[in-house]
Amino acid sequence: MSVDKATVARIARLARINVPEDRQEQLVGELNGILDWIAELDEVDTGAVEPLASVTGHGLPRRSDEVTDGNRVDEVLANVPETAGGFFVVPKVVE
Amino acid sequence: MADLLSLSAVEARAALDAGEVSAPELTGAYLTAIEETGALNNYVAVTADKAMEMAEASQVRIKADEAGLIEGIPVGVKDLFCTAGVASTACSKILEGFTPTYESTVTGNLWREGGVMLGKINCDEFAMGSANETSAFGPAVNPWQAADGADLVPGGSSGGSASAVAARSALLATGTDTGGSIRQPAAFCGVVGMKPTYGRCSRWGIVAFASSLDQAGPFSRTVADNALMMQAMASHDLKDSTSADTPLPDLMAALDKGVKGMKIGVPSEYVMDGMDSEVVALWEKGQAWLRDAGAELVEISLPHTKYALPAYYIIAPAEASSNLARYDGVRYGLRVEADSLDDMYGETRAAGFGDEVQRRIMIGTYVLSAGYYDAYYLKAQKVRRLIKQDFDTAYETVDAILTPATPTAAFPVGRKVDDPVTNFLNDVFTVPANLAGLPGMAVPAGLNADGLPLGLQILGRPFDEATLYSIGRVIEDAAAFDAVPSRRAGGAS
Numbered sequence: 001m002s003v004d005k006a007t008v009a010r011i012a013r014l015a016r017i018n019v020p021e022d023r024q025e026q027l028v029g030e031l032n033g034i035l036d037w038i039a040e041l042d043e044v045d046t047g048a049v050e051p052l053a054s055v056t057g058h059g060l061p062r063r064s065d066e067v068t069d070g071n072r073v074d075e076v077l078a079n080v081p082e083t084a085g086g087f088f089v090v091p092k093v094v095e
Numbered sequence: 096m097a098d099l100l101s102l103s104a105v106e107a108r109a110a111l112d113a114g115e116v117s118a119p120e121l122t123g124a125y126l127t128a129i130e131e132t133g134a135l136n137n138y139v140a141v142t143a144d145k146a147m148e149m150a151e152a153s154q155v156r157i158k159a160d161e162a163g164l165i166e167g168i169p170v171g172v173k174d175l176f177c178t179a180g181v182a183s184t185a186c187s188k189i190l191e192g193f194t195p196t197y198e199s200t201v202t203g204n205l206w207r208e209g210g211v212m213l214g215k216i217n218c219d220e221f222a223m224g225s226a227n228e229t230s231a232f233g234p235a236v237n238p239w240q241a242a243d244g245a246d247l248v249p250g251g252s253s254g255g256s257a258s259a260v261a262a263r264s265a266l267l268a269t270g271t272d273t274g275g276s277i278r279q280p281a282a283f284c285g286v287v288g289m290k291p292t293y294g295r296c297s298r299w300g301i302v303a304f305a306s307s308l309d310q311a312g313p314f315s316r317t318v319a320d321n322a323l324m325m326q327a328m329a330s331h332d333l334k335d336s337t338s339a340d341t342p343l344p345d346l347m348a349a350l351d352k353g354v355k356g357m358k359i360g361v362p363s364e365y366v367m368d369g370m371d372s373e374v375v376a377l378w379e380k381g382q383a384w385l386r387d388a389g390a391e392l393v394e395i396s397l398p399h400t401k402y403a404l405p406a407y408y409i410i411a412p413a414e415a416s417s418n419l420a421r422y423d424g425v426r427y428g429l430r431v432e433a434d435s436l437d438d439m440y441g442e443t444r445a446a447g448f449g450d451e452v453q454r455r456i457m458i459g460t461y462v463l464s465a466g467y468y469d470a471y472y473l474k475a476q477k478v479r480r481l482i483k484q485d486f487d488t489a490y491e492t493v494d495a496i497l498t499p500a501t502p503t504a505a506f507p508v509g510r511k512v513d514d515p516v517t518n519f520l521n522d523v524f525t526v527p528a529n530l531a532g533l534p535g536m537a538v539p540a541g542l543n544a545d546g547l548p549l550g551l552q553i554l555g556r557p558f559d560e561a562t563l564y565s566i567g568r569v570i571e572d573a574a575a576f577d578a579v580p581s582r583r584a585g586g587a588s
Contacts, residue, residue, distance in 0.1 A: 001470065003461065015416060015460040016423070017453055018441035027457065034458055037516045038405040041474050044481065051476030052483060054307055055293050055532030056337050057557070063333070075196040079427035088425050091436045 001039070002032045099124040100263040100585045104168050104320040107266065111157055111167045118157060118167030121266075122150035122211050125169040128264040128584030129213065135262055135582060137235040137255035139174050141214035142181055149211040156209060164327040166209025171265030173256050174215040175222055176202050176311075177300040181212075185302040186230040187220045189447025190428045199300025200332045201269060201311045208327040213265055217255030220449045221419065222276055222304045225521040227254025228508065229451040237284055237505050238262035238580035242545050247505040250280030250521070253314070257284035260314045263584040267324045268314040273304050274407050275525025277312045278537035282500035282550030285539040285578065287321045287567065288314050290525075292557045293532035294339030297332030305414035306337075308407075308529040318538065318567040322346035325560065341558050349561035350568045355389030359566070360493035364400035365524060370502045373543045378499045381540055381551045384573035385497065385566065393493055397485040402478050403527040404519060409462050409475035410530070415452075416459025422447060483531040490556050495566055498524050500537040500550035528554050536563045540574040548578065 003011070008027045012019040019027065073086055082089040099121055102110060110116045126143050146169065153167040177183045177195035184190040198206070206212065217235040219227055226248035227235040235255040237247040249258035253270030257280035260268050270277040272290035281288025289312045296311040303309060313324035326346055332338040361382060366375065382392050424430035424443035431442040448456065462471035489496065502523060512518055528535040534557070537550040551570060555563045579586065 001467070007461075008457070011457045011461050011464070014464060015453075015456050016420075016437070016440040016444055017448065017456065018438065018445040019453070020445075027454070030454060031458060031461070033516055034408065034454075035461075038408055038471070038475075040405045041402055041409075041478055044399070044402055044474075044478055046474060046477035046481070049477040049480050051473050052480035053476055054337070055483065055530075055557075056339065058339075060336050061333075061340075072196075078196050079193050081424060081428075081430035090425055091432075091434060091439050093436050 002035060003028060098585060100128055103317045104165065104266050104315060104323055105317070107168060108166070112162060118150040118153040118211065119147060121167060122146050122169050125213055125264065125266065131584045132238070132262045132264045132582065135236045135238060135258055136233055137217050137258040137262065137264065138171070138214045139184070139186065139217050139232045140182060142212055145181070146211055146213050149206070153209050153211060163207065163209030164323060165205065165267065168210055169213050169266050170205055170210040171213050171216045171256060171259045171268035172202055173218050173253050173269050173271060175218055175271050175302045176269060177302070178202055178212065178215065181215065183215065183302070184231070185221045186218050186232055187447065187449070187452065188231045188429060189422045189444070193427045197300060200297035200330065200334060201301065201328045204328050204330050210327065216259055216268060219252035219254065220452050221302065221415070222252035222271055222273055223415070223451050223455055224251040225275070225279060225518055227251040229449055231449065234508050236508060238582040239285065239505065239547055240581050241507060246508040248283065248508050250283035250505065252276040254280045256314045257281050257286055257288065260284070260286045260316060261580050262582060267320060269311060269328070270314050271301060271309055271311050272529065273308045273411060274529050275522040277314065278525045278535055278552055279501050279521055281314060281537040282539070282548065283505040285548030285576065285580065286314055286316055287318055287536065287538055288312065289321050289325060289536045289560070289563070290528065290534065291325065291329065291560055292339070292534045294337055295329050295343070295558070295560070297330060297335040297338045299332055299334040303418040305411040306418060307414060308411060318564060318571045319347070319350055322350060322564045339558070344561045346561055346564050349564045352565040353388060354385055354566055354569050357390040357495065358393050358493045359385055359390050360393050360395035360489050360496040362395050362397045362400065362496060362498060364397050365498045367502060367523060369520070370499070371504065371543065374499045374502060374549060377541050377549050378551065381497055381570060384570060388569045388573070395489045395493060395496070397489060397527070399478065399481045399485050400527060403482050403530055404523055406475040406478040406482065407526045407530060408458070408519060409471050410479065412455040412459030413463050413472050414459070416456045416463065419452070419456055479530045482527055486531045486533060495562050496554040498552045498554065500524060500552040504543050504545070504547040504549055524552055533557060534560045534563055536567050538567045538570045539576045540570055541576065542578055
C-alpha cells in the first residue's frame with residue numbers, strides 16, 4: 001500500500017495539521033518510504049494470534065465512585081491562550 | 096573535598112552524611128559545572144534559585160538525621176516531566192510557555208527522597224528521535240568528541256540527560272524510554288541507563304508519547320547510583336492505571352549478589368547487517384566476563400526480532416497521533432489565530448510541531464484510519480504478541496539476556512540521512528524490550544578504536560530489575576570503564 005498526494009492531504013486534514021502543498025509532495029515520498037519498510041510485517045504469519053495492546057498483565061484497577069479531586073478552575077485555566085469568564089475561548093463555531 | 100564532581104551519588108550521600116560536604120556546596124559545584132559546559136546545550140532551563148533552596152532544605156534534613164534516599168543529590172530532569180511552577184515543554188514549540196500547576200509522580204518521588212532539581216534537560220521533541228536533533232531548542236551535544244573534533248550526538252530521545260550525566264553537569268538525571276530513549280543515549284555517552292519494567296514508574300505527569308510503551312528511568316555514572324535512583328523514583332500510583340502494584344525489591348542489596356549459577360541468554364538474531372565489528376567484539380567480551388564470574392551463557396533464539404522495529408513504527412505513531420491530539424491551541428501552549436476553529440487547530444499544529452513529530456502523527460493517523468486499521472495496526476499488535484512470546488519462551492530457560500546496546504557508537508551531529516528509516520535503525524536492539532514491557536539496562540563496557548564509548552544491554556524478566564543490577568555490577572567491575580569525555584566539567588580541556 002502506498003499514499004499519493006491526495007491521501008497525504010486527507011491524512012493531514014484528519015490530523016488537523018495544515019500542511020502546505022509543497023510539503024505534501026515531500027511527505028508522499030517520506031511516508032511511502034516508511035510504509036514500504038513496515039510492509040515487512042506481511043511476511044509474518046499472524047493467523048491465529050490475538051493482538052496485544054497492553055503488557056501490564058492486569059486489568060484496569062477499579063476504585064469506588066467518589067469525587068476525590070476538583071474545584072481547580074484557576075489551575076485548569078492557568079495556561080489557557082484565551083479565556084473569558086472561566087471558559088476556554090475558541091473562534092466562533094456557530095453563526 | 097577536592098573534586099566534588101567526581102563523587103558518585105553513593106559517595107556523595109556518604110560525604111553529605113559525614114559532614115565532609117554540605118548539600119549547598121555540592122549543588123553549587125553542579126550549577127557551576129552547568130555554566131562551564133553550556134556549549135553542550137544539554138539544559139533547556141537551569142533552575143538555580145530553586146536548586147539552592149532545595150539544597151538548603153536538604154542540609155537541614157541531613158543535620159536532623161532525616162535524610163531521604165537521594166538527599167542533597169543534584170538531579171537533572173528531562174523536559175518531558177511536568178514540574179510544578181517550572182516551564183515544561185517536551186522540547187516542542189507547541190508547549191511554549193506551558194508551566195504546569197502540578198508535579199509528575201516520578202519527580203515528586205525524587206524530591207520527597209531529597210533530590211535537588213538543577214533544571215530541565217534537552218531531549219528530542221516529544222521524545223521522538225534517536226539523536227536529540229528534533230528538539231525545538233536545537234541539538235544537545237555529546238561530551239565525547241570525534242577524533243577530528245567534530246560534535247557527536249548524545250543519542251536520543253533522552254540525549255541531554257545522558258550528555259549531562261557524562262559531562263558531570265548532573266549527578267543523576269531522569270529519562271524516558273519508549274523505544275530505547277534511555278539505553279541508546281546511555282550507551283552513546285558512556286553512562287548507565289535503566290528502562291524499568293512497564294508499570295514500575297508512574298507515567299502520571301510525564302508528557303505522553305506512546306502510552307503502552309513509555310517508561311521513565313534513571314541515568315547515572317555507576318550501576319550502584321542507578322539502583323539508588325531507581326529506588327527513589329519507582330512507586331505504585333493510583334493516578335496511573337497501568338502502574339504496577341508490585342513491590343520493588345532491595346536493589347542496593349542486589350548489587351553484590353554476583354552472577355554465579357545464573358543462565359544468561361545470547362540471542363543469535365541480534366547479529367545484524369551494518370553492525371560495527373567492534374560492537375560484536377565487545378559483546379563477546381561481555382559474555383566472557385559473565386562466564387568468568389560463574390554464569391552459564393546459553394544461545395537462545397528470539398525469532399521475531401527483525402519485526403520489532405516495523406511493528407514499533409506502527410504502534411508508537413498510532414498512540415502518538417492519539418496522545419498529541421490534545422495540542423489544539425485551546426487549553427495550553429501555542430495558539431495561532433485563524434478565522435475558523437478548524438484552521439486555528441490546523442495552523443497551530445502546523446506551526447507548533449516539528450517535521451519528525453508531524454510525520455509520526457501522520458503515519459499514526461493513517462494506520463488508524465478506516466480501511467487500514469486491520470492491515471497495519473492490528474497486524475502490528477499481533478506481531479507484538481509474537482515478540483513478547485519469544486521472550487516468554489526464552490525466560491523459561493534463562494534468567495536474563497545479554498545484547499549490544501546499539502549497533503554503532505555515537506555519530507556526528509547533522510549527519511545527513513536520505514530517509515527517516517535509517518535513523519530508526521539505532522533502536523534495533525532496544526525496541527523489543529518496550530514492546531514486551533521488559534526491563535533493560537545499558538552499561539558502558541568499553542571504547543571503540545576512535546575512543547568512543549560502547550555499551551552492553553541486559554534484558555530481564557518483568558519486575559526483575561534486581562537481577563539486571565547484579566549482572567550490571569559484574570560487567571561494570573570487569574570492564575573497569577574509567578574513561579572520561581573530553582568536554583566534561585572540571586576537565587582539563
